[in-house]
Amino acid sequence: MLRICLIFVLMLPLAAAASEEISGPVRVVDADTWDVGGVRVRLHGIDAPEMDQTCQSREGADWSCGVWATDKVRRAYEGRTARCRPLDRDRYGRTVARCEVAGEDVGRTLVEKGLAFAFRKYSGDYVSQERVAMAEKSGLHSGTVQAPWLFRAAGGAAKAPSDCRIKGNISAEGERIYHVPGQRHYARTQINPKKGERWFCSAAEAREAGWRAARR
Incomplete structure (x- = not known):
């Protein structure tokens, strides 16, 4: 006791x-x-x-x-x-x-x-x-x-492939823009493959595919 x-x-x-x-x-x-x-x-x-x-x-x-x-x-x-x-x-x-x-x-x-x-x-x-x-x-x-x-x-939003963190987003006007980690709108940018959006492994790869860099 x-x-x-x-x-x-x-x-x-x-x-x-x-x-x-x-x-x-x-x-x-x-x-x-x-x-x-x-x-x-x-x-x-x-x-x-x-x-x-x-x-x-x-x-x-x-x-x-x-x-x-x-x-x-x-x-x-x-x-x-x-x-x-x-x-x-x-x-x-x-x-x-x-x-x-x-x-x-x-x-x-x-x-x-x-x-x-x-x-x-x-x-x-x-x-x-x-x-x-x-x-x-x-x-x-x-x-x-x-x-x-x-x-x-349900697994959340579409996830980036391993080591491919650059987001290729299509704007409302149809412009293809890529966002690099650390840029102002990177976190809020969503990737929807059904709309033709995609991930890139490098900025050079994105540019070669016809996407331009986000301005900020």
């Missing part, structure tokens, strides 16, 4: 540390993943589009909804102070936490504004807010969007 009590006492500081509040300035990694005071946090109860995910507007045009959601969240919260209550740890080692900024439940706000979905697999906390956002066609719900968990299950 004494040994069991001793083990329990030794475990108490670990349990307390796991539940300690995290606070500090926000750095937005993507819409549902932040660094808070240097700790990587996955926001509890929500799921936002992946950075390489595209959606369709109500007019049927493709748009980079993952980049859009992240930009919106970054403008609203980057550099502000968040207070987060850890709830769990996910398989990537991130702290799953409920976070507040200026007393506002961030998960609730993002779902209300249509910047994220209620992640029903793990929580029912924001289901009512999602229903309102869908009824009002707020944010992502203004067009056609695939739930992020379904997008990931």
Whole structure:
């Protein structure tokens, strides 16, 4: 009995540390993943589009909804102070936490504004807010969007072949433009082979195929 009590006492500081509040300035990694005071946090109860995910507007045009959601969240919260209550740890080692900024439940706000979905697999906390956002066609719900968990299950967007990272994209005007990693629009540029878009292994290969370099 004494040994069991001793083990329990030794475990108490670990349990307390796991539940300690995290606070500090926000750095937005993507819409549902932040660094808070240097700790990587996955926001509890929500799921936002992946950075390489595209959606369709109500007019049927493709748009980079993952980049859009992240930009919106970054403008609203980057550099502000968040207070987060850890709830769990996910398989990537991130702290799953409920976070507040200026007393506002961030998960609730993002779902209300249509910047994220209620992640029903793990929580029912924001289901009512999602229903309102869908009824009002707020944010992502203004067009056609695939739930992020379904997008990931389907394998996400087209992936680059090994060592061939240059994106050959066809603009709305039909111009063939290649984007090199590090350029301004590289991350948000999507490749759709069905439209004739492709990956290149070098800039020289792209130019020889008739594609021009992106200007920035």
